[in-house]
Amino acid sequence: MVEGEAVVWDLSEIFPSVVDVSVQRAMDEVSALAEAFAAKYRGKIGGLTAEGLAKCLQEYEAYLARLRDVTLFSELSFAANMTLPETQSLHDRAMKLEARLGKLLAFFELEVGRLVYEKPELLADPALANYRHYLEKLRRMVPHQLSETEEKLIIDKDQFGVYAWEEFQAKWLNTRMFEVAVEGEKRLLPFGAAYGLFSHLDRATRESAYKAVFSLVGKDGEVFASAFRNICNDWLTVCEWRKYSSPMEASLIVNDTDQQTIDNLLKAVEENVGVYQRYLRLKAKLMGLPKLGCHDIIAPLPDAPDMKFTFQQARDLITRAYESFDEEFAYPVKDMFQRNHIDATPRYGKQHGAFCAGWYNGKTAYILQSFNGRLNDLYTLAHELGHAVHDYYCYRSQTMLNTRIPMVVAETASIFGELLLTDLLLKEARTDMERKVVLCRVLDGAGRVIFNVTARAWFEQSAYDAIKRGEYLSHEAICRLWVAARDKVYGDTVEWFNEMLSEWSITPHYYMANFRFYNYPYVYAQLFVYALYQKYLAEGKAFVPKMKQMLAAGGSMSPAEIAKIAGYDTTKKEFWQIGIKQYEHFLRQLEEIAK
Numbered sequence: 001m002v003e004g005e006a007v008v009w010d011l012s013e014i015f016p017s018v019v020d021v022s023v024q025r026a027m028d029e030v031s032a033l034a035e036a037f038a039a040k041y042r043g044k045i046g047g048l049t050a051e052g053l054a055k056c057l058q059e060y061e062a063y064l065a066r067l068r069d070v071t072l073f074s075e076l077s078f079a080a081n082m083t084l085p086e087t088q089s090l091h092d093r094a095m096k097l098e099a100r101l102g103k104l105l106a107f108f109e110l111e112v113g114r115l116v117y118e119k120p121e122l123l124a125d126p127a128l129a130n131y132r133h134y135l136e137k138l139r140r141m142v143p144h145q146l147s148e149t150e151e152k153l154i155i156d157k158d159q160f161g162v163y164a165w166e167e168f169q170a171k172w173l174n175t176r177m178f179e180v181a182v183e184g185e186k187r188l189l190p191f192g193a194a195y196g197l198f199s200h201l202d203r204a205t206r207e208s209a210y211k212a213v214f215s216l217v218g219k220d221g222e223v224f225a226s227a228f229r230n231i232c233n234d235w236l237t238v239c240e241w242r243k244y245s246s247p248m249e250a251s252l253i254v255n256d257t258d259q260q261t262i263d264n265l266l267k268a269v270e271e272n273v274g275v276y277q278r279y280l281r282l283k284a285k286l287m288g289l290p291k292l293g294c295h296d297i298i299a300p301l302p303d304a305p306d307m308k309f310t311f312q313q314a315r316d317l318i319t320r321a322y323e324s325f326d327e328e329f330a331y332p333v334k335d336m337f338q339r340n341h342i343d344a345t346p347r348y349g350k351q352h353g354a355f356c357a358g359w360y361n362g363k364t365a366y367i368l369q370s371f372n373g374r375l376n377d378l379y380t381l382a383h384e385l386g387h388a389v390h391d392y393y394c395y396r397s398q399t400m401l402n403t404r405i406p407m408v409v410a411e412t413a414s415i416f417g418e419l420l421l422t423d424l425l426l427k428e429a430r431t432d433m434e435r436k437v438v439l440c441r442v443l444d445g446a447g448r449v450i451f452n453v454t455a456r457a458w459f460e461q462s463a464y465d466a467i468k469r470g471e472y473l474s475h476e477a478i479c480r481l482w483v484a485a486r487d488k489v490y491g492d493t494v495e496w497f498n499e500m501l502s503e504w505s506i507t508p509h510y511y512m513a514n515f516r517f518y519n520y521p522y523v524y525a526q527l528f529v530y531a532l533y534q535k536y537l538a539e540g541k542a543f544v545p546k547m548k549q550m551l552a553a554g555g556s557m558s559p560a561e562i563a564k565i566a567g568y569d570t571t572k573k574e575f576w577q578i579g580i581k582q583y584e585h586f587l588r589q590l591e592e593i594a595k
Contacts (some may be wrong), residue, residue, distance in 0.1 A: 006347075007342060007343065007371065008080070008343050008345060009076070009080065009341055009342055009343040009366055009368075010339070010340040010341070011076055011366070013362055014069055014072065014073045014359065014362070015069075015073050018073075018086045023070070023073065026066065026070050027093070027094070029066065030067045030097070031097070031101065033062070033063045033066060034063055034105055037059060037060065037105065038104050038105060038107070040059075041107075041108070042107050045111035046111060046114065046118075048115065050122055050125035050128050053115065053122065053127075053128060054130075056112075057112075057128075057131050057134075057401060060105075060108060061399055061400035061401055062400075065361050067101065069361055071094050071098055072357055074090045074093070074094035074095075075091065075094070077090060078090070078091035078351075079351040079368055080343050080350055081349050081350065082349050082350070083348070083349035084349070099159075102155070103152055106151050106152055106155070109138055109141075110151065112135070112138055113138040113139060113141055113142040113145060116136075116138060117142040122135070123135055123136060123139070130399060131401065131402075133555070133557055134404075137256060140253055144242040144243055144244060145242070146242065150241075154238070158513050161234065161513075162230075162513035162514065165231050165511055166508075166511045166512055169227060169505075169511040170511075172220070172224075173506060174191055174192070176190075176191060178190075178194040178209075178212040178216060179212055180197060180205070180208045180209045181204065181208040182200075182205050183202050183204075183205055194209050194213050195209075195213065197209035198210065198295070198298065199299055199300060199376070201302070201304070203295070203299070206296070206299055207293070207295050207497075209295075210497060210499065210500070211497060211499050214497070214499035214500055214502050214503065214506075215499045217502045217505045218502040218505075221479075221505070224475070224502070224505040225474060225475035225478050228463070228473065228478060228510055231510070232464060233467060235247060235464075236467060236468075238514070247461075247464045247516055248517050251517040251518075251520075251521075254406065254515075255408045255521055255524075255559070256406040256555075256558050256559055257406070257408055257558075258571075260571065261560070262520055264573040264575075264576060265523060265524055265527070266458070268527075268573060268576035268577060269450060269451060269454040269527075269576070270488065272577075273488065273491065275580060275584055276451045277491050277493045279443050279447060279590075280297070280490070280493040282587075283296070283440065283443075284296070284493075285594070286436065287301060288302065291494065292493060292494050292495070293494070294494055294495065294496045294497055294500050297444070297448070297494060298448065301433075301436060301440060303433070304436070304437045305434060305437065307375045307437060308373045308374065309373050309374075309375075309377070310373065311373075314371070314373075314377070314381055315337055318333060318381060318382045318417070318421060319333055319334055319337075321420040321421040321423075322385070322389070322417060322420060324423070325416075325420055325544065325547075328548075329389065329547075329548070331392075332388050332391075332392035333385045335364065335392075336365065336367065339364070341364060341365065341366045341367065341388075342368075343366070343367070343369075344367075344369055344371035345370075345371070346370035346372060350370065351368060353369075354369035354370075354383075354384055356384040356385075356391075358391040358395065360400055360403060363391075363392070363395045363396060364388070364391070364395075365387065365391045367381070367385065367388065375437065375438070375441055378421070379421065379445070382414075382417045382418055382421045386411075386412075386413035386414030386415065386416060386417030386418070387410075387414050389417065390405070390410070390414070391403075393552040394551060394554035396552070397552035397554065398552070398553075398556055402554045402555050404554075404555040405554055406559055407521035407522075408524040408525055409528065410525070411522070411529065412525070412528070412532070412550060413551055415526060415529035416529050416532065416533065418442075419529070419533045422438060422442050422586075426438055426439070426589075432593050435593055439589055439590040442586050443583070443586055443587060443590065446586075447583070449523065450523055450526050450579075453519050453520070453522050453523050454519075455486050455488060456485070456507065456509070456519040457519045458488060459484075459504065460510065460519065461517075463481055466481065479501040479504075482501070482504040483501065526579065527576050528563070528570065530578075530579035530581075530582035530583060531568060531575065531576075531578040531579040531582070532547070532550075534578055534581060534582050535566050535568070546565050546566050547566075549565050550562050
């Protein structure tokens with residue numbers, strides 16, 4: 001790659017182009033697979049033997065893998081160029097195809113779940129050994145499933161119900177312009193650009209960006225409150241229909257964990273907010289402030305050197321970071337660069353943010369981000385490449401149904417990759433100031449995930465509790481709940497703008513249809529991987545095969561079983577303290593330099 005050239009991905013390994021006839025052929029093929037499968041198995045799964053069920057599951061996996069070719073290609077093409085009519089058209093066709101086939105095959109998991117619920121002995125049958133944990137997860141869902149007709153009605157209800165609220169929130173943010181004084185010059189900016197200024201070096205610019213975004217959000221506060229309130233009430237109705245014991249239970253099933261583990265996790269964070277507050281006070285000192293303002297929490301240090309990286313430098317640093325753990329561990333990273341599976345150049349019409357999307361049939365992945373050469377961009381790339389490493393090991397060890405990795409462990413390789421990069425950057429830093437910049441970047445990021453995201457979980461729980469008490473969630477009431485949860489984390493370490501009462505409004509996770517409590521899995525993931533890193537520092541190279549085994553497991557084992565590979569018990573409250581220790585380790589390093 002020549003420096004300065006656009007870094008765009010090559011999707012031709014999946015299909016030659018968005019208008020190639022092979023795309024429509026694949027859509028027809030996957031439709032035929034689904035229709036043949038439905039004709040063969042609908043209403044008959046309950047009578048299958050263990051061998052018959054194994055064959056049924058294999059056929060379903062073949063369908064899923066082929067469908068993934070189509071949906072992945074359409075999603076990636078659209079994300080890279082959202083304004084092109086041909087990518088919009090393909091994306092729309094693929095989404096409709098997926099929805100239609102989803103309804104056609106809605107019977108599948110319902111019938112399989114009922115079969116193993118009624119005949120639990122199947123779980124121990126050798127013919128189904130590969131699918132044991134997948135079937136256990138389905139069995140856990142059975143008491144909460146409705147009839148096939150009711151499940152289809154929910155899909156239809158949601159399409160123009162809660163999904164519309166989700167679409168509204170995204171469209172509101174992305175169709176507004178915000179007036180921000182950027183280094184003294186007034187500019188009208190879209191949300192993505194204004195949001196990007198939240199970590200600007202100039203403090204006055206940050207203040208202007210925060211106030212511009214949240215004052216405008218606050219003006220439409222009752223509209224956001226209406227969306228949030230209706231989503232929460234809708235979910236409580238669904239919980240009643242599905243007989244969930246709490247609004248959180250569905251997320252526990254999806255994340256393959258249990259209430260006690262999550263209660264222990266959130267309690268451990270609550271008991272350690274003092275560690276985060278210690279960092280925030282130190283950061284205020286480093287910034288020459290008596291106390292941090294809310295616009296300083298994730299801000300760079302005022303006298304920080306401008307650490308800029310070319311894409312080639314990023315490639316070299318990240319590759320060496322992964323190689324420091326193990327040569328083979330870095331192979332998927334090198335492969336992603338060599339095969340042009342990364343789209344990194346910012347441009348008009350490209351989706352905001354970053355993601356890694358796995359391609360099962362190709363045993364690889366694709367990464368999208370907007371790389372602008374900043375330290376944050378370097379970390380984002382290292383993180384997303386960790387997902388590609390996870391996919392590499394998982395796809396080579398598991399069949400399709402075992403590649404569904406719960407969120408709580410889906411970040412394992414990516415956060416681990418960030419830690420490897422951190423150690424390399426600290427080792428190669430030329431000055432104490434560079435070390436401070438790196439350590440603050442890590443403590444800012446992990447601090448927000450561990451502590452601020454926990455506040456989001458408390459906030460969300462408090463909203464459901466309020467509704468159950470018969471309270472009406474007006475904008476003012478929701479803001480009160482948010483501030484109460486936020487202040488449990490920050491205490492008196494931060495001064496907040498009044499506009500920040502509406503901070504909850506811009507978090508997309510609260511508006512996601514049928515996925516409540518999208519927050520705590522990030523906290524789990526961060527502390528889980530921080531604990532793994534402590535184990536790596538203690539064991540050295542002896543830890544490498546354990547890490548690979550954990551990644552290769554994919555979704556074939558529960559998160560608790562995966563942790564046991566490393567010798568950990570995630571059900572114990574004290575486990576989470578090990579992850580906090582890694583955060584404190586970085587904090588102590590910063591305290592030492594700041595003396």
